Amino acid sequence: MSDQTTYLAKRQLKRGSAGWLMLAGLGVSYVISGDFAGWNFGIGQAGWGGFVIAAIAMAVMYLTLVLSLAEMSSSIPAAGGGYSFARQAMGPAGGFFTGLAVLIEYALAPAAIVIFIGAAVNELLGIDGPLVYAAFYAVFIAIHCKGVGEALKVMMVISALAVLAILATGAALLPAFDADNLFDIAATAGNTDSFLPFGWYGVWAALPFAMWLFLAVEGVPLAAEEAKNPERDVPKGIIGAMLFLLVTAVAVVVLLAGAVGAKVIGNSAVPLVDALNIRGFGGLATSVNILGLAGLVASFFSIIYGYSRLVFALSRAGYFPQSLSLTNQNKSPVRALVVPGIFGFLVSLSGEGDLILAMAVVGATISYALMALSHILLRVKQPDMARPYKTPGGMVTSSIALVLSLIALTGVYAFDPKAFFLTGGLFLAGGLYYAFYARRHLVAGSAEEEFAMLSSAEAELKAN
Numbered sequence: 001m002s003d004q005t006t007y008l009a010k011r012q013l014k015r016g017s018a019g020w021l022m023l024a025g026l027g028v029s030y031v032i033s034g035d036f037a038g039w040n041f042g043i044g045q046a047g048w049g050g051f052v053i054a055a056i057a058m059a060v061m062y063l064t065l066v067l068s069l070a071e072m073s074s075s076i077p078a079a080g081g082g083y084s085f086a087r088q089a090m091g092p093a094g095g096f097f098t099g100l101a102v103l104i105e106y107a108l109a110p111a112a113i114v115i116f117i118g119a120a121v122n123e124l125l126g127i128d129g130p131l132v133y134a135a136f137y138a139v140f141i142a143i144h145c146k147g148v149g150e151a152l153k154v155m156m157v158i159s160a161l162a163v164l165a166i167l168a169t170g171a172a173l174l175p176a177f178d179a180d181n182l183f184d185i186a187a188t189a190g191n192t193d194s195f196l197p198f199g200w201y202g203v204w205a206a207l208p209f210a211m212w213l214f215l216a217v218e219g220v221p222l223a224a225e226e227a228k229n230p231e232r233d234v235p236k237g238i239i240g241a242m243l244f245l246l247v248t249a250v251a252v253v254v255l256l257a258g259a260v261g262a263k264v265i266g267n268s269a270v271p272l273v274d275a276l277n278i279r280g281f282g283g284l285a286t287s288v289n290i291l292g293l294a295g296l297v298a299s300f301f302s303i304i305y306g307y308s309r310l311v312f313a314l315s316r317a318g319y320f321p322q323s324l325s326l327t328n329q330n331k332s333p334v335r336a337l338v339v340p341g342i343f344g345f346l347v348s349l350s351g352e353g354d355l356i357l358a359m360a361v362v363g364a365t366i367s368y369a370l371m372a373l374s375h376i377l378l379r380v381k382q383p384d385m386a387r388p389y390k391t392p393g394g395m396v397t398s399s400i401a402l403v404l405s406l407i408a409l410t411g412v413y414a415f416d417p418k419a420f421f422l423t424g425g426l427f428l429a430g431g432l433y434y435a436f437y438a439r440r441h442l443v444a445g446s447a448e449e450e451f452a453m454l455s456s457a458e459a460e461l462k463a464n
Contacts, residue, residue: 001230004453007443013148013312014112014226017226018223023239023241024220024240026223026305027087027219027242029156029242030220030303035252037116041209041215042055043266045202045415046189046202046246047198048183050196050199050202054203058309061401065372065398067391068240069218069371072085073221073390074231075387077224078225079223079224079226082371082374083356085093085378088100090133092442094374096439097427097434098374099310099313100430101363102367104291104359105361105363105364106216106360107154108344109357111345111347111356112348114132114301115133115351115352117354121293130152130348133345136300137341138306140301140304141307141338148332150225151305158301159295164273165295166290169256170252170255172276173256173279181257185193203417204414205414207408207411207412207415208361208408209415213245218238221234221238221306222309223309252271258274264293270289298368308340312324312333317450318438354416355422358416362409372399372402391434
């Protein structure tokens with residue numbers, strides 16, 4: 001067995017663990033907590049009409065991005081997801097910075113979510129703080145270490161409970177819908193438009209909140225190496241997840257404000273629960289409050305999976321210390337699960353959930369721009385690449401994603417300049433790390449060499 005094959009034999013994920021339906025479930029679970037809270041503060045920034053404009057823009061951005069990722073994931077079915085696409089399109093440096101942007105999103109988002117989980121647990125049990133954060137990280141990292149099949153099954157059950165809560169809320173509130181409730185926020189001075197009570201600046205500032213309805217669905221390709229038929233299953237999974245999330249987004253944005261008023265929803269910490277209580281569904285509100293915790297847990301659990309596969313791929317390629325990509329007997333990347341988990345736990349001790357999530361959104365928007373650009377460059381540079389799935393609209397579609405992601409990035413600055421500059425500091429540190437360490441330790445000089453090495457080693461391992 002060659003040294004190359006021996007190296008990769010210690011860094012194998014469990015192939016064939018997920019079909020397209022499981023991948024779609026993964027995509028939904030990444031996002032589902034965003035339907036329960038957070039997005040609604042965008043109504044407070046822009047009014048209901050302004051938020052709808054922001055939400056439509058972000059829905060178009062995610063849909064065009066998802067369609068672009070579906071093509072690239074069918075051509076390059078690797079665990080690195082966006083990193084792998086960018087490396088093939090833009091070389092080692094482009095791959096690193098795209099991977100860093102995704103990692104900022106995926107390492108920081110669980111830290112923010114666990115703070116929100118702590119607040120929910122405090123409401124139910126009266127306990128909160130570092131012990132709660134540590135317990136959730138420890139339990140769910142341990143489940144992931146047991147193997148991807150077990151982890152994804154647990155995730156599907158938790159996500160189904162969260163989706164049930166959203167559907168039950170929508171069914172209960174539908175009879176109370178009144179279109180007049182959508183426009184009960186008074187216009188600001190000098191503005192008489194009840195549809196845009198805070199003008200177009202409000203729409204701009206609401207963009208980051210609109211992203212919460214879809215944030216992290218782009219992580220489905222990170223499961224490519226564990227899919228049954230990645231060329232087919234990953235595109236079907238990510239597109240299926242996006243279409244389902246469009247339905248849940250419409251349900252919460254329209255029905256909640258329509259039932260109790262945009263003003264109430266725009267200021268609510270728990271919009272589904274408050275809407276149900278106001279309409280006299282106290283028992284259902286209590287159940288939804290509990291299941292809202294399931295939504296937070298689902299996103300927390302699945303994003304841990306996402307960051308582990310990204311760190312695994314970056315480590316296997318040599319960008320990060322190679323020990324992080326070692327897998328256990330269950331073919332789970334234990335160190336890639338634990339090390340970022342410790343980092344996330346330490347970040348969560350700040351208690352700044354909103355700031356941390358805003359920083360995650362900055363990383364996300366930068367990664368979206370780089371992934372959309374990768375699609376365009378691959379179409380130009382490698383027109384003959386095998387593409388089992390082709391993006392409808394081709395480069396026009398990915399160009400829309402590119403432009404909207406850059407606009408969304410400016411929206412984060414409009415809402416929270418501190419998060420924007422702090423995340424910039426992380427990119428600066430990452431750039432120095434790449435210049436002085438990572439680029440000197442790459443296992444393969446190019447993406448093509450890396451994939452050839454993986455294919456050759458996999459064939460040799462099967463033969464043995």
